[in-house]
Amino acid sequence: VEITLIETRVTAFSLPVVEVLLPLPLSGAFTYILPEGMIAQVGIRVLVPFGKGKLQAGVVRRVATIQDKLQARELKFVKEVLDEVPVVTPTLLDLYDWIADYYLCKQGEVLKASLPTGLKMQSTRTVYLPEGLDPNNVVSNDKEALILDALAFRESLSEEEAQRILMPTPAGPLLQRMAEKGLIYLVTDTQASYKPKVIRCLAFAPLYRTHEGLQQAFDLVKRAPKQENALMLVAQFLSQHGGKLPLRELHGHDELSHSALKALRDKGILQTEFVTVDRVPQEAERAERREINLTPAQTAAYAEIAEEAHQEKPRPILLHGVTGSGKTHLYIEFIRSLMGEGKQVLYLLPEIGLTRQIIDRVREAFGNQVGVYHSRFSPAERVEIWQKVLKGEHQVVIGVRSAILLPFPNLVGIVIDEEHDTSFKQQEPNPRYNARDVAIWLGYHHQIPVLLGSATPALESFENAQSGKYKLVSLRERAQQAALPTLQMVDMRLEAKEKRSHGQFSEALLTALQEVLDRGEQAILFKNRRGYAPIVVCNTCGHVPKCTRCDISLTYHKHSNRLRCHYCGYSEADTTHCSVCNTQGLRHEGIGTERLEEQLQDLFPTARIARMDQDTTRGKYGFARIIAQLEAGELDFLVGTQMVTKGLDFERVTLAAVLHTDSMIGYPDFRAHEYAYAMLTQFAGRAGRSSLPGNVILQTRQPEHPILQLLTKPYGAFYQQEVVLREAAKYPPYVRLVSLTLLHKDHVQLETEGQRLAAHLKARFGDMLLGPEYPPIARLKDLYRLGMLLKLPRTLSLGKAKAELRTGILDYYKHAPNKTLRIDIDVDPR
């Protein structure tokens, strides 16, 4: 016994290691040895070797030690520690784990979605030619010769350039071999893609920063009038700029000659300094903080919210309030009640376009502690916002979906406006998370209140409120004496029969638009297709141009004069010739927002019209410009896609019109009714939000459709009718759904492999598995698609079902002749 004891003492071995999460589609963390002298903690980034000759930055998930020498031999070393303080909080790391587990994806995919590009450092390699090498002697194949040829005229090649030359051969292994043979040098260097923005500034040397110092400085230049002048001006500028004047501000001041400035610097009076500046400019503090006066109905609703929010273990709160009932006021009160030293609240919105209006209101309440986060910011700007959230400098953060993945050190509450909105769900790629459900989890996990708001809650949310899982708070009337808008259904069959309509426009709509113009009010028109014409047809042979990569007809865009695929971005420049019979003359069928805008302008030549869709709102300020024009009364009509249906709040909008209502109610989806009801109700809610009465016109060929009939009734009526259908057909909220999309380049292989996978899953799930079935669009981005749907009873443990699904898929891959089938899994699809 004693001998063994001594032995263990001798071989006692302990090596510090870190487990690192990489922003790559990989499960779990990878272990690396932490070399002596390096200090690591959870949440910092480290640079580690990954793949052949590559370095990759990852985030430390765990710091540990290993005792096993054999195991240690297999491990690689951390190359560099990149941060002194964590850039990812432990809470956020836990959230990654939960998302990966719940949505059946990889932790690396969640990290990739969360971490701003600017923090995802990767190594790049550069190829150099060694001195005195005679390429003719050593080249062993054409590919190597290509690289050496390219280097004959240049000093170096980046690995990317080499890859372009070698296409389709992968460059990595080839370059590695060439380097081993001594044909080339490979130099690896890592660059942080995020660099702080630094500008050069002019400042007084420390000695001359006081009043007396300045006197001395003037004494020094007494005999040089030009320098004295310059010093006077600089002193003035510097006092206006807080002591540091960006050099670029000096341009255009002729009286500040270069030689005078140089002389002042040589005398040691002035110096240049490097100053780090914010890319996202701080907006000026608002002078007036507007007080919110709640109506009696709002006060009562707020009391209910506050009561639940301040429970020890608050339930999620669903605020169901009709459009225009002032939900934003309650959100702001809710945030105010939670705020305090170092505390943070997240406010999620469905649409970037809405941030402008909300930011203004939230700033009125909270001043400059408000930050904004969405995808229109540049990578470097996103890093800066990330860091401000991390340091707690942003106390209220307004953002879209991805803001739920920010590193809040002290989150005390979450608001989700328009919680029913599908934009909270990421469709593609992984992680296919729903920010609303992630928020609910955060709420339970950290015992913080989550306030969901909507005029048309998701069926699942309302069901949760009915069952008492959520707290339900209702607001049934509009604020400010505004009435709900009146709804007018126009039967387009009658319009056509009685020859009243004018193209796409009914007589009723034309009259209403004219009245809006006459009264100096505003109207919004909704059409759920962008572009000019969704279908183009050859006049001679009837050919319809389709995307080369998708089963989708190309949309004609007049402004850019191209045919475009809205799914993959493919486009064609020839918009006049038929590619099949080569005759000239293509006919435009159907109507998109671009054409609608044109027709409207023809009908109302004096009207000021703007269009809001993906094509007109590119860039960071695309939305803001149109919204500012509407607010300033510089527009009469706004035409747009889905984006105009959500949240916009303008006092002078009195008419909301849908041109083709039918195209919104015919989707082959069990949620078609819910979506149509929500979208139409939301859109109708844009009209008549102030004292001006609002009017809604829906043009349809089926006014008797049950969904359109329900629009005039309160949400409760819609809910009652819809849940009955859902229960009968076994759809959420009565079952849970997991959808599988199988993808393959070859449709024959897709069919066989799809059946094979289905057999493996059927053996486990039986009748709970539906499909495989071809979706309405059978091919997208060169991949054929096949769908399967799992309907899991709520009595079944979701964890167990997912484990079954995992093993079923693994089993399939084990037996599959090749592993080329791609399987996309979507838990709780929307």
Ligand SMILES: [Zn+2]
């Ligand atoms: Zn043709």
Ligand SMILES: [Zn+2]
């Ligand atoms: Zn396409």
